Amino acid sequence: MTDAQWETLLRLVQGERFEKPPVGLLVDGPWISWFHGVPLLDYYGSDRVWIEANLSVVEAFPDVLLLAGFWGEFGMSTNPSAFGCRCLWPEDGFPTVEKLFSDYGAIERLKKPNCRTDGLHPFVLKRLQHAQRAMEQIGHRVRFATTHGPITIASYLLGHTELLIGMKTEPAAIHRLLRLVTDFVIDWVRCQKAEFSSVEGVLVLEDLMGFLGEGDFAEFAQPYVAAILAAIDVPVRMLHNDAFGLITARHLAEMDVNLFNFSFEHPVEQICELAGPDVALMGNVPPRDVLGLGTCDAVKESVAGIVSAVDPHRGLLVSAGGFVPPGTTTDKIETLCRTAWDAALS
Amino acid sequence: MTDPQWDALLRVFDGELLDPAPIGFIIDSPWLPNWAGMSILDYYSSERLWLDANLKAIEQFPDVCFLPGFWSEFGMCTEPASFGAKCTFPENEFPFAAPILKDFDAVAGMTKPNCRVDGLAPFVVKRLQCCRKDIEAAGHRIRFAVSRGPLNIASFLAGHTEMLMAVKTEPEAALKLIDLVTDFVIDWLGYQKECFDSIDGILVLDDLIGFLGEPDFRQFALPFFQRIAEAMDVRVKALHNDARGLVTAKCLPEMGFNLFNFAFEHSLSEIRDLAGEEMVLLGNLPPRDVLAAGSPDDVRRETRAMVDSIADKRRVLFSCGGGMPPHVSTENIAAFCEIVRG
Numbered sequence: 001m002t003d004a005q006w007e008t009l010l011r012l013v014q015g016e017r018f019e020k021p022p023v024g025l026l027v028d029g030p031w032i033s034w035f036h037g038v039p040l041l042d043y044y045g046s047d048r049v050w051i052e053a054n055l056s057v058v059e060a061f062p063d064v065l066l067l068a069g070f071w072g073e074f075g076m077s078t079n080p081s082a083f084g085c086r087c088l089w090p091e092d093g094f095p096t097v098e099k100l101f102s103d104y105g106a107i108e109r110l111k112k113p114n115c116r117t118d119g120l121h122p123f124v125l126k127r128l129q130h131a132q133r134a135m136e137q138i139g140h141r142v143r144f145a146t147t148h149g150p151i152t153i154a155s156y157l158l159g160h161t162e163l164l165i166g167m168k169t170e171p172a173a174i175h176r177l178l179r180l181v182t183d184f185v186i187d188w189v190r191c192q193k194a195e196f197s198s199v200e201g202v203l204v205l206e207d208l209m210g211f212l213g214e215g216d217f218a219e220f221a222q223p224y225v226a227a228i229l230a231a232i233d234v235p236v237r238m239l240h241n242d243a244f245g246l247i248t249a250r251h252l253a254e255m256d257v258n259l260f261n262f263s264f265e266h267p268v269e270q271i272c273e274l275a276g277p278d279v280a281l282m283g284n285v286p287p288r289d290v291l292g293l294g295t296c297d298a299v300k301e302s303v304a305g306i307v308s309a310v311d312p313h314r315g316l317l318v319s320a321g322g323f324v325p326p327g328t329t330t331d332k333i334e335t336l337c338r339t340a341w342d343a344a345l346s
Numbered sequence: 347m348t349d350p351q352w353d354a355l356l357r358v359f360d361g362e363l364l365d366p367a368p369i370g371f372i373i374d375s376p377w378l379p380n381w382a383g384m385s386i387l388d389y390y391s392s393e394r395l396w397l398d399a400n401l402k403a404i405e406q407f408p409d410v411c412f413l414p415g416f417w418s419e420f421g422m423c424t425e426p427a428s429f430g431a432k433c434t435f436p437e438n439e440f441p442f443a444a445p446i447l448k449d450f451d452a453v454a455g456m457t458k459p460n461c462r463v464d465g466l467a468p469f470v471v472k473r474l475q476c477c478r479k480d481i482e483a484a485g486h487r488i489r490f491a492v493s494r495g496p497l498n499i500a501s502f503l504a505g506h507t508e509m510l511m512a513v514k515t516e517p518e519a520a521l522k523l524i525d526l527v528t529d530f531v532i533d534w535l536g537y538q539k540e541c542f543d544s545i546d547g548i549l550v551l552d553d554l555i556g557f558l559g560e561p562d563f564r565q566f567a568l569p570f571f572q573r574i575a576e577a578m579d580v581r582v583k584a585l586h587n588d589a590r591g592l593v594t595a596k597c598l599p600e601m602g603f604n605l606f607n608f609a610f611e612h613s614l615s616e617i618r619d620l621a622g623e624e625m626v627l628l629g630n631l632p633p634r635d636v637l638a639a640g641s642p643d644d645v646r647r648e649t650r651a652m653v654d655s656i657a658d659k660r661r662v663l664f665s666c667g668g669g670m671p672p673h674v675s676t677e678n679i680a681a682f683c684e685i686v687r688g
Contacts, residue, residue, distance in 0.1 A: 045472030046393045084432030084444065086459075089468040098430060114434070122435045126391035 001069040002139045006200070009065060009143075009317075012280045013236055013258045017313050020341040024065035024282055024317040025324045025333070026240065026261055029075055030094060032057055034326035041089055044074050051131045058140060061333060065317070067238070068144040068203050070135050072124040079148045080156040081119030082184070083110070100157045104166055104173040107158075112180055115188040125195055132196075145192035145199050145232065149206025149239075150181040150224045157181070164211060167220055174220065182224045186231040193232060201236030204228060210243025210263075217247045226255045238282075242322030249274035264290075264321030269309045277315070284321030285336065291320050292327035296335040303339040312344040347415045348485045352546075355411060356581065359604065359626055361660050366687035367653070370411040370628055370663035371679075372549075372586060372607060373403060375421050376440065377670040385438040390420050397477050401484055407679060409687065411663065413584065413628070414490030414549045416481050418473040420466045425494050426502040427465030428530065429456075445505040450512050450519035458526055461534040471541050478542070491538035491545050491578070495552025495585075496527040496570045503527070509554070513562055520566065528570040532577045539578070547582030550574060550603075556589025563593045568601060575602025584628070588668035595620035610636075610667030614656040623661070630667035631682065637666045638674045642681040649685040 001009070008022050033043035036053035043049055054070050075095040077087040085097035101107065115121045128142055135141065154177050155163040166174045185204075193199040209221040229237045238259040241248050245262040249271045252260055260279055262271050264286035271281055285291055285302045294302075303318060310316055318340040320328075347355070358368055379389035382399035389396055400416045423433040426443035435441045447453065461467045474481075474488055481488065500523050501509040512520040531550070539545045555567040575583050584605035587594050591608040598606055598621045606625055608617055610632040617627055629652075631637050636648045649664075656662060664686045 041468060041472055042476065045469045046476040047391070048393055049476065081433075084430070084446075086430030087427070087465060088460075088463050090463050091468075113432075117434045117436050119433060122387055122437075123391045126387060130388075130392050130395070 001065060001067075001141065001143045003141075005065050006141075006143055009201070009236055009259075012315070012317055015277070015280075015315060019313070019345070021307065021312040021316050021318050021344050022065060023063070023337045023340055024067055024319050025061075026068075026282075026319065026322070027057065027066050027324045028068075028071055028073055030326055031324040031328060035060075035328075039091065040094070041091055044089070044095065047127055047130055050127060051134050054131075055134065055138065058138070060330060063337060064333065068146045068201075070128065070131060070140060070142060071144075071146060072127040072131075073146065074120045074124070076148070076156065078120055078124060079153045079185075079188070082113035082115060082121050083119070083153075083157055084113075085119075085156060087120070097156050099159045099162075101159075101162075104158075104162075104170045107173045107177045110157075110177070110180055112184050112187070115184065115191050121188065121191075125192070128196065141198035142192075142196040143198060144201040144203045144236075144238070145189040145196075145234075146203045147185050147188050147205070147228075149204045149209065150178050150185055150228070151208040151212075151221060152206050153181045153185070154178055155208050160208070163208070167212075167216055171219075178220060178224050182227055185228050189228065189232050193234070200234050201238060202229065202232050202234050203238045203240065205240045207241050207243040209248055210241050210245055212247070214247050217251065221248075222251050222255055225257075229256045240322070242287075245271065246274060252276075252279045259317070261319065262321060267309060268306050268316075272310050272315075280315045280317060281310075282317040282319045284319065287320040287322045287325050287328075291332055291336075292325035294332075296331055299332050299335045300339045303336050304343050307340055307343045312340070347411055347413075347487065347489045349487070351411045352487070352489055355663075358661060358663060359582070363660050366409075367659060368411065368663050369409065369683055369686050370413050370665050372413045372628075372665070372669040374417050374419055374669055376672050377674055378403060380438070380672060381674070381676075386421075386440070387435050387437045390435065390441070393473055393476055396473065397480055401480070404484065404486060406676060407683070409683065410679070414492050414547070415486060416474070416477070416488060417490075417492060418470045419492070420470070422494070422502060424466055424470060425499045425530070425534070428459035428461060428467050428534075429465070429499075429503055430459075431465075431502060433466070443502045445503060445508070447504045447508075447523075450504070450508075450516045450523070453519045453523045453526075456523070456526055458529050458533070461530065461537050467534060467537075471538065474542065487544040488542040489545060490547040490549045490582070490584070491535040491542075491580075492549045493531045493534050493551075495550045495555065496524045496531055496574075497554035497558075497567060498552040499527045499531070500524050501554045506554070510557055513558070513566055517565075524566060524570055528573055531574055535574070535578055539580070546580050547584060548574075548578050548580055549584040549586065551586040553587050553589040555594055556587050556591055556609075558593065560593045560596075563597065567594075568597055571601040571603065586669070588633075591617065592620060595625075598622075598625055605663075607665065607669075608667060612667075614652065614662065618656065618658075626661045626663060628663045628665045630665065633666040633668045633671040633674075637678055637682065638671045640678065642677045645678045645681040646685050649682050653686060 261282040421441040431443035607628040
């Protein structure tokens with residue numbers, strides 16, 4: 001993100017008024033590699049391909065805030081790899097990991113990984129370090145410390161079903177796991193900030209919290225995410241949860257989130273009401289069915305609905321309701337921008 | 347390796363006496379990154395830095411055959427990662443793969459990894475694919491499929507002590523583990539050959555076999571290396587074992603390998619006697635104490651003694667007794683080459 005783009009994001013989370021609402025998109029390996037015309041595994045495996053692809057997207061969309069921006073990541077394998085999960089890299093699919101635990105008893109023996117040396121984390125840091133000069137030559141900087149959230153990471157270590165069942169049947173073990181993973185996440189985001197002085201934001205990706213009811217959310221999600229955001233002193237504290245998000249939205253302020261990327265299944269005005277005035281919203285065009293598979297007309301209709309449902313001049317980053325998927329073409333992104341800006345002006 | 351270097355290597359296999367005498371060094375991450383001015387983690391994590399370091403080596407020493415040449419690897423993590431070993435990458439130390447087996451009962455539950463998808467293996471292949479054009483533009487080709495050997499990999503999965511103990515206490519489980527790892531190694535070497543049509547050699551690295559006495563070697567090593575060698579239809583079948591190598595040397599023809607890189611503690615003549623006239627020997631200056639820690643004069647003196655130690659220089663590639671160790675200077679390699687090439 002350039003200095004000017006970052007300034008825009010700061011103004012957004014500070015609640016300032018915009019004549020035209022800013023447009024921001026959450027972009028990572030699947031879309032960037034598709035847009036650049038390279039296999040996803042090339043994108044992960046080659047730092048040359050990675051930097052070329054990221055340069056190509058920021059040059060193609062200079063007026064869009066692309067978050068996290070030059071994101072060093074290996075998909076869902078990034079964080080679980082540090083715990084020792086086996087990473088799988090299908091040529092035509094997203095990376096994933098095998099779960100680590102066969103039973104809850106194994107949680108007892110888990111030790112906190114070292115985020116500087118373990119798994120793919122040192123490769124994330126190196127990728128950004130090696131790319132810094134090329135990024136800065138075109139005016140971009142590393143702005144975000146990024147991480148998957150503790151429940152998401154824990155669900156990969158233990159298995160999704162096992163984690164959710166464990167909250168009911170083995171709550172003490174699950175808390176132990178979440179505490180350890182949270183400690184690791186705190187180390188990881190602090191490490192990124194320590195390595196890159198330009199980091200002034202944190203992005204936590206946590207869809208699994210969307211599977212929890214109110215009581216479980218308060219017990220298993222809120223305190224851990226709040227601990228992470230309290231551990232890093234940055235002005236932009238962003239949460240992504242594009243699963244069910246109504247409970248999340250209600251708790252954003254107490255978790256100290258000030259930018260929320262949420263599902264297209266919730267009307268923006270509903271999230272706005274639940275989140276309150278201190279949280280900027282990032283959303284929420286349906287990513288797959290409209291941005292990825294839809295037409296420009298469908299994008300236009302969706303964006304028009306969003307900007308007409310809330311005040312488009314304050315606290316709104318027009319975006320997708322989740323990550324930008326493959327299939328999202330230049331003309332659809334341009335339509336998204338034009339519609340947002342024209343509608344706000346009219 | 348360039349086409350002329352590869353042709354020269356094949357002529358060595360044919361028993362031709364080359365003039366000047368051929369020189370070969372196994373080079374990888376313990377030596378290359380620091381020699382090229384970067385950390386080990388920089389070398390692993392950046393395709394560009396990896397390529398730069400390898401190009402620098404071939405440009406600096408155009409008369410040396412570097413084996414395997416443009417070796418894409420992540421140290422000892424390369425193969426164990428496919429089995430799910432947790433990998434640790436310090437900035438400038440060797441990476442480490444933690445054991446995955448808490449006991450040998452767990453071997454029964456293991457399944458063979460998919461070398462196309464699992465762990466770091468896809469990244470090894472991607473690096474070569476992404477750099478192939480640059481490698482070939484420099485006149486070189488990817489010649490070798492490379493893998494750690496089955497005992498070496500198994501010892502990382504189970505723990506070194508545990509693996510060697512199991513040879514005596516749980517031989518069935520140990521054999522099952524080695525068998526499964528061998529299947530993986532065969533897949534892995536075959537996949538590399540499938541990806542790069544220029545591959546006409548294999549390099550298998552297994553020091554752990556040097557820890558076995560002859561009966562154990564014949565039961566726990568020999569049949570598995572035979573399977574690997576038989577599975578690969580290539581002209582060069584290189585084995586590296588720079589631990590104790592006398593049993594290995596005696597069994598090399600049976601194993602199906604035709605090039606041996608061995609410890610400096612065994613003389614060229616001793617290994618020649620054991621391995622036979624047909625075996626190509628790659629050795630064997632002391633890597634750490636002379637090539638790395640010695641002065642250029644030390645290297646000249648010891649290299650001269652090494653060259654003079656064997657009368658028949660056919661099927662010998664002069665090298666060090668192991669891979670190039672850390673901290674070997676350009677001057678010391680030049681001193682080595684000066685003596686060997688005369």
